[in-house]
Amino acid sequence: MDTPARPGAPAIxxxxxxxxxxxxxxxxxxxxxxxxxxxxxxxxxxTRVSSHLRNIAITTPxxxxxxxxxxxxxxxxxxxxxxxxxxxxxxxxxxxxxxxVGARLPRILAxxxxxxxxxxxxxxxxxxxxxSQWRRVQDAFQLFASSNLDYLEVxxxxxxxVIRSGEIPWFPVPTQVPNLRSLVLTDxxxxxxxxxxxxxxxxxxxxxxxxxxxxxxxxxxxxxCRLLETLELITESVPTATRVDSxxxxxxxxxxxxxxxxxxxxxxxxxxxxxxxxxxLDAPELEEVVLGFVSSAPSDWGSLPIHGPFASVRLLSLSxxxxxxxxxxxxxxxxxxxxxxxxxxxxxxxxxxxxxxxxGGDSNSLSCWTELxxxxxxxxxxxxxxxxxxxxxxxxxxxxxxxSIRGLPRLKWAQVSSCWPLESESRFDSTVKEIQxxxxxxxxxxxxxxxxxxxxx
Numbered sequence: 001m002d003t004p005a006r007p008g009a010p011a012i013x014x015x016x017x018x019x020x021x022x023x024x025x026x027x028x029x030x031x032x033x034x035x036x037x038x039x040x041x042x043x044x045x046x047t048r049v050s051s052h053l054r055n056i057a058i059t060t061p062x063x064x065x066x067x068x069x070x071x072x073x074x075x076x077x078x079x080x081x082x083x084x085x086x087x088x089x090x091x092x093x094x095x096x097x098x099x100x101v102g103a104r105l106p107r108i109l110a111x112x113x114x115x116x117x118x119x120x121x122x123x124x125x126x127x128x129x130x131x132s133q134w135r136r137v138q139d140a141f142q143l144f145a146s147s148n149l150d151y152l153e154v155x156x157x158x159x160x161x162v163i164r165s166g167e168i169p170w171f172p173v174p175t176q177v178p179n180l181r182s183l184v185l186t187d188x189x190x191x192x193x194x195x196x197x198x199x200x201x202x203x204x205x206x207x208x209x210x211x212x213x214x215x216x217x218x219x220x221x222x223x224x225c226r227l228l229e230t231l232e233l234i235t236e237s238v239p240t241a242t243r244v245d246s247x248x249x250x251x252x253x254x255x256x257x258x259x260x261x262x263x264x265x266x267x268x269x270x271x272x273x274x275x276x277x278x279x280x281l282d283a284p285e286l287e288e289v290v291l292g293f294v295s296s297a298p299s300d301w302g303s304l305p306i307h308g309p310f311a312s313v314r315l316l317s318l319s320x321x322x323x324x325x326x327x328x329x330x331x332x333x334x335x336x337x338x339x340x341x342x343x344x345x346x347x348x349x350x351x352x353x354x355x356x357x358x359x360g361g362d363s364n365s366l367s368c369w370t371e372l373x374x375x376x377x378x379x380x381x382x383x384x385x386x387x388x389x390x391x392x393x394x395x396x397x398x399x400x401x402x403x404s405i406r407g408l409p410r411l412k413w414a415q416v417s418s419c420w421p422l423e424s425e426s427r428f429d430s431t432v433k434e435i436q437x438x439x440x441x442x443x444x445x446x447x448x449x450x451x452x453x454x455x456x457x
Contacts, residue, residue, distance in 0.1 A: 017056050112124075180200065182201065204232040234266075258283045259283075317349070368406065400438040412441070
């Protein structure tokens, strides 16, 4: 039964279908931040107003193209409802299963296979308990076929029964996905021998354990992915010294030319992995580089060989991951300008700011970029700032002062993370004024306030 409208209230249930659809589409767009499996909860509330709204929603296929399956058993049944209501529309499918995976895996894979021809985007996260479950996933993806699939993201968690050998398994990329452009693979090696990866433009290889990629394996992948524009290599675990020392820098590595590569991201690996990568990589169109090092860098950065320099790189982002033996190499600032001589924008985060000078960095090296026009210093202080925000400002001032002494052009702008408020700190105000005087325009100094952290104490 329709809910009677109050006197003077707008009769939403009498609005034309296009208005109703526009409202529902807005609700869907605002639900992107909802936890997986709750995308349609706002629509359900809205359509309870009247059967008119409900009928419009149900008979509009474009509203039901997102399929979400979670540990909630009801999500599978609702996924079937969405498949039916979406008609012939292209689909975005997201699946995240952690508990009781084995019992539901056949139904999940059958649904994925049934919807494959219409699938445009597939995100799959599974916690696998046995080798037989892994084999079932491998077989399903070898048969997967979709001419519409553009984005594939696969993440696996394993029990000991799956990785008895201590090495994470290989994932077979489907061969019948001619329009696949983006692949995100976590905790699985990319099997390239029978895979169709030559048309990929974006590739993310991630590992939550440091059973990560060797340069040799990576070289095989890059050799196949000649159209690659973005490459991200990420490991979330700090490697041990034994693992790092086992990596040997080759004297004469084979050069690999990646003519389309525009963005390179390497996070969590130590310097030797990066050294091998840069020593053999020829990327003449590389524009942006994001590096996340462990902070215990050795002392031989300055003499580190590279294939470059990578003269086309304009944006460099750098972070340093803390380790039990926290060290910032003074040679790192020697290496960066040599490897990337034409940087126009420099972003330092997560303990990277001391490289500017005054706390272990070598400002006389890092400040030498003649093309540099913008600087971002963004850090994340844990609980108490302990006046790190003032030290960051002092490092920026040292950096700009050294550029002035060298006669280099002034920066156009700078952004610095800071606690809030700091009006009572005299050193903060005086340092801000000095920095403003060294920028091209006094109003070009901005602050990224860390409202979720405690202020200086």
